[in-house]
Amino acid sequence: MPEPARISRIRSGRRTDIRRENERLILDAAEKVFAEAGFGGATMQLIADMAGLPKANLHYYFPTKEDLYRRVVQNIFEIWLDAASSFDDAAGPIEGIGAYIEAKMDISRRHPHGSKVWAAEVMHGAPVIQDYLETTLRDWTDGRIALIQRWIDEGKMAPIDPRHLLYMLWATTQHYADFGHQIETLNAGRPLSDAHWREATESVKQIILRGIGAL
Amino acid sequence: MPEPARISRIRSGRRTDIRRENERLILDAAEKVFAEAGFGGATMQLIADMAGLPKANLHYYFPTKEDLYRRVVQNIFEIWLDAASSFDDAAGPIEGIGAYIEAKMDISRRHPHGSKVWAAEVMHGAPVIQDYLETTLRDWTDGRIALIQRWIDEGKMAPIDPRHLLYMLWATTQHYADFGHQIETLNAGRPLSDAHWREATESVKQIILRGIGAL
DNA sequence: CCACAACCTGACCATACGGTCAACGAAAAT
DNA sequence: ATTTTCGTTGACCGTATGGTCAGGTTGTGG
Numbered sequence: 001m002p003e004p005a006r007i008s009r010i011r012s013g014r015r016t017d018i019r020r021e022n023e024r025l026i027l028d029a030a031e032k033v034f035a036e037a038g039f040g041g042a043t044m045q046l047i048a049d050m051a052g053l054p055k056a057n058l059h060y061y062f063p064t065k066e067d068l069y070r071r072v073v074q075n076i077f078e079i080w081l082d083a084a085s086s087f088d089d090a091a092g093p094i095e096g097i098g099a100y101i102e103a104k105m106d107i108s109r110r111h112p113h114g115s116k117v118w119a120a121e122v123m124h125g126a127p128v129i130q131d132y133l134e135t136t137l138r139d140w141t142d143g144r145i146a147l148i149q150r151w152i153d154e155g156k157m158a159p160i161d162p163r164h165l166l167y168m169l170w171a172t173t174q175h176y177a178d179f180g181h182q183i184e185t186l187n188a189g190r191p192l193s194d195a196h197w198r199e200a201t202e203s204v205k206q207i208i209l210r211g212i213g214a215l
Numbered sequence: 216m217p218e219p220a221r222i223s224r225i226r227s228g229r230r231t232d233i234r235r236e237n238e239r240l241i242l243d244a245a246e247k248v249f250a251e252a253g254f255g256g257a258t259m260q261l262i263a264d265m266a267g268l269p270k271a272n273l274h275y276y277f278p279t280k281e282d283l284y285r286r287v288v289q290n291i292f293e294i295w296l297d298a299a300s301s302f303d304d305a306a307g308p309i310e311g312i313g314a315y316i317e318a319k320m321d322i323s324r325r326h327p328h329g330s331k332v333w334a335a336e337v338m339h340g341a342p343v344i345q346d347y348l349e350t351t352l353r354d355w356t357d358g359r360i361a362l363i364q365r366w367i368d369e370g371k372m373a374p375i376d377p378r379h380l381l382y383m384l385w386a387t388t389q390h391y392a393d394f395g396h397q398i399e400t401l402n403a404g405r406p407l408s409d410a411h412w413r414e415a416t417e418s419v420k421q422i423i424l425r426g427i428g429a430l
Numbered sequence: 431c432c433a434c435a436a437c438c439t440g441a442c443c444a445t446a447c448g449g450t451c452a453a454c455g456a457a458a459a460t
Numbered sequence: 461a462t463t464t465t466c467g468t469t470g471a472c473c474g475t476a477t478g479g480t481c482a483g484g485t486t487g488t489g490g
Contacts, residue, residue: 040256211426
């Protein structure tokens, strides 16, 4: 039973601040609830309780449950895309892919809920973000495939199918968020420490970079 | 709107056959619906329609939605464990891990729904199969870690943390089921062909086996 | 000080869903 | 032939949930 969070609203007053602050409160709560219960299992009441606001207030900012969910998914997608930049300004696979793995592992640690919502959305056939997959994601992927292919042509790594390499990067890094509960259970029921995360990141980097012949 | 499937019940008569056949019908439908809609989004009515049976009949065989869901998850877990045997009777990582990757990729292709249900269950904190994680899965994992460590000690592969290698194997292979929709979208919206699956499996095997220094 | 807009919320509603049940049919068992 | 067990099903019920709304309060611009 979640208790009324309602942290000190401080003395802000400014209309825009109120809006932004409450939207933030709601989005954070929604991300967590959607991640833990799925879209169908999540209830507006639960999100409201977790945000410390009356349910009717949620509908003031987000007309429908779908609207709220859509915003949560979009947020995640943006975070996810930001990590992409680490890929580009790199001379070769060791720096580029290495930095990308580090960035994505970091996101898995800092935004596990978002990663889960994204995973669930895709698993359900991407009803909400299908257009993103077909436009933004496809373009990004094509660009990265071209880049990797260039590295291969320049002899900086072995001739691996770039597409499957990308899938492997996504799968491996996001696994630490999406299957975090399983990993935690296998870690004596305890969350991964800083050292654990460093080990994980290093292991992934080593196996993949060596696996593509970049080391 | 699903139409009444009700394939020819043939002339069986035998009480046990009816039970088994209907349970099969229901479990298959349930696996698909749970995978596509999640536990909360799935409705008994939808599962009933997809199985070609009246809703009340589902409750005759499976008292509650939870019971039905539990059975679906258990089924998957068993399939998943069966693939484990490929690991054991192998002389070294090339055969053992290679066979394991092939087995798991095959499962991803043949049981994508099951894989998704499993993923969603874990992502939601494993409310139903937590005990399996703590017993069967943990034991299996410990055994495999010991085996990999032995291979390392025998100089058959590089000194990689076996735990993270296992996570990588799970993540990569299951990704092709769980994120199948995304992969399909990036494949011009078309399902992966036989050749694609062979390529995928080979890419994964190559990167990982080379990555652990076994090639 | 007033008027207007933005924000807030308890009470309410329609619907959809999981689950029940009583009545029935068919096949075994006796 | 009769009883008993198993399978079948339409109709029904209580509840939970997404969403609405009318009447408020608060802050802001004129």
